[in-house]
Amino acid sequence: MPDTAPQASKPIEIWTRARIATMTTDRPYGLIDSGALAREGEKIVWVGESRDRPGDLKSRAREIHDVEGRCITPGLIDCHTHLVYAGNRAGEFEQRLLGATYADIAGQGGGIRATVRATRVARAEELFEQSLPRLRSLMSEGVTAVEIKSGYGLDVETELRMLSVIRRMGETLPVTVVPTYLGAHALPPEFEGKSDAYVDLICTDMIPRIARDRLACAVDAYCETIGFSPAQTERIFQAASDCRMPIRLHAEQFSDQGGAALAARFKALSADHLEYVSEAGVQAMAEAGTVAVLLPGAFYFLRETQVPPIQTFRDKKVPMAVATDCNPGSSPAGSLLLMLNMARTLFRLTPEEALAGATRNAARALRIDKRSGTLETGKNANFVIWDIAHPAELACGIGYRPPRVVYRRGRKVFTSQLTPPQGD
Numbered sequence: 001m002p003d004t005a006p007q008a009s010k011p012i013e014i015w016t017r018a019r020i021a022t023m024t025t026d027r028p029y030g031l032i033d034s035g036a037l038a039r040e041g042e043k044i045v046w047v048g049e050s051r052d053r054p055g056d057l058k059s060r061a062r063e064i065h066d067v068e069g070r071c072i073t074p075g076l077i078d079c080h081t082h083l084v085y086a087g088n089r090a091g092e093f094e095q096r097l098l099g100a101t102y103a104d105i106a107g108q109g110g111g112i113r114a115t116v117r118a119t120r121v122a123r124a125e126e127l128f129e130q131s132l133p134r135l136r137s138l139m140s141e142g143v144t145a146v147e148i149k150s151g152y153g154l155d156v157e158t159e160l161r162m163l164s165v166i167r168r169m170g171e172t173l174p175v176t177v178v179p180t181y182l183g184a185h186a187l188p189p190e191f192e193g194k195s196d197a198y199v200d201l202i203c204t205d206m207i208p209r210i211a212r213d214r215l216a217c218a219v220d221a222y223c224e225t226i227g228f229s230p231a232q233t234e235r236i237f238q239a240a241s242d243c244r245m246p247i248r249l250h251a252e253q254f255s256d257q258g259g260a261a262l263a264a265r266f267k268a269l270s271a272d273h274l275e276y277v278s279e280a281g282v283q284a285m286a287e288a289g290t291v292a293v294l295l296p297g298a299f300y301f302l303r304e305t306q307v308p309p310i311q312t313f314r315d316k317k318v319p320m321a322v323a324t325d326c327n328p329g330s331s332p333a334g335s336l337l338l339m340l341n342m343a344r345t346l347f348r349l350t351p352e353e354a355l356a357g358a359t360r361n362a363a364r365a366l367r368i369d370k371r372s373g374t375l376e377t378g379k380n381a382n383f384v385i386w387d388i389a390h391p392a393e394l395a396c397g398i399g400y401r402p403p404r405v406v407y408r409r410g411r412k413v414f415t416s417q418l419t420p421p422q423g424d
């Protein structure tokens, strides 16, 4: 090409008259009251007050949309789910209504193990088909990125099958899928009484293989009296670190195991649940930059009463994320917006904290914050136009789905417009 040829530029698309919650930290919601946002290809090329918009942007625009004062936020991010699984556990819900606890049910071979049985016998295609509606449900609310954990196989073959299904979901649907390996979710029945031998399998076989083939972005574990001990969790973290894989942890859900501090020692991306975390645990998270992922759906569904120490997270400046924990036993939740509402009502987060928990801080927990989580020049054009006038409304509704249009990497991936009737 001759060097006099003009630089090829992609067409620009602009959205104007928008109230934009950029979710940057310089002001509440990073709010721009009368804003405009422009994208070129997959990226945001400009965002700011409409009156400050550079003149050449308009001349290069292929389309200009008037959003008539509606609110725009970053695409939502659900940073903790177990949404790939087979079967359901509706029967356990009834058992718990009759008085059985989550630990009772787990002790009788139910709980996670029940889902493991169903998942082991499901073919990849069945697993994919059964999981798809759960992912679609999240996407219909403006979710553009989601973390999905393995952990219902607990043997090499099924864990690898789960990870391949998780990967396929991201290849099939217009959503960013971040896979996590959670081999230490529960003890598989064939290892009953031999939990250290199972941890050996995780450390010497599974983690090196998953790291080598890049099948997951992080390693997770369930550190709890009904899960794995802190010593076993530490061995798993060491194996992950040896393979240069980042870690996250289910910590302090029902008791204080010192899991959050242990995770922080390994510079964990996140520690999740945290109802029983100590002040020392929160301090360690603050020093390590570990995100606190709050899961109000599990708190609600298990009728827990101990609330995570929200004020301590605030005082020590630990970023808080909010996620669905979508899973069949303790949080069968298909709505991230409902989780924002629960984070408000049950945990007393402010509406801004709740929204930051499903955007900026969730991106950080998944280590995708360089390209997602806020609306800034250079980041991916992942955003939602909502039928609301102020972002505080997002954490207010119960069962109300206000996204009007969802864009991911500049492309429209969801619209709430009803399809007109096609005739008789």
Ligand SMILES: [Zn+2]
Pocket (backbone or CB within 6 Å): 080, 081, 082, 250, 325
């Ligand atoms: Zn979980």
